[in-house]
Amino acid sequence: MFGIEQKLARTAKRAGLLSGGLLLCLIGAAFLTVAVWFALLPEFGPGVTALIIGGGYLGLGCICLGLGAGGGAAVQPQVPLAAAEAAPAPGATPESPPIVQAFVYGLQTGSKAGQARH
CATH class of the missing domain: 1.20.5 (Single alpha-helices involved in coiled-coils or other helix-helix interfaces)
Structure with missing residues (x-):
């Protein structure tokens, strides 16, 4: 109480x-x-x-x-930094600089979020 x-x-x-x-x-x-x-x-x-x-x-x-x-789109859970560093994003080679891997990962996440809204 x-x-x-x-x-x-x-x-x-x-x-x-x-x-x-x-x-x-x-x-x-x-x-x-x-x-x-x-x-x-x-x-x-x-x-x-x-x-x-x-x-x-x-x-x-x-x-x-x-x-x-705005529509109140569902918020995607954030990936811990350690997990993002452990596995490079698909489309980025393991030799890519981390900034390129982060860019490709963000691009794919944004694309998935856009598809989820439609």
């Missing part, structure tokens, strides 16, 4: 810190938006200033949506 209470307390603390951090970030974004507005207004006027700020937020939002919609 005691372990569950500790986990709940840690989770509640983490949620509170994340919520507080998000709130502070939103307040900071509001102040920065006003500051950018005042900085751009004399140079461009209200219409272009609104377009610049709106475009910036739209761009950041699209980036966040793109990162969030």
Whole structure:
């Protein structure tokens, strides 16, 4: 029972810190938006200033949506360094420098990960 209470307390603390951090970030974004507005207004006027700020937020939002919609591909387990050094990657000769073996291994791993997604 005691372990569950500790986990709940840690989770509640983490949620509170994340919520507080998000709130502070939103307040900071509001102040920065006003500051950018005042900085751009004399140079461009209200219409272009609104377009610049709106475009910036739209761009950041699209980036966040793109990162969030990544699909959550399965993470491949990492091969320990000793195991990677012991067996050269197929396609690399045993006489190849280690950097070439590492490149071929990474290329094959990336190819397998791409095939697993499709």
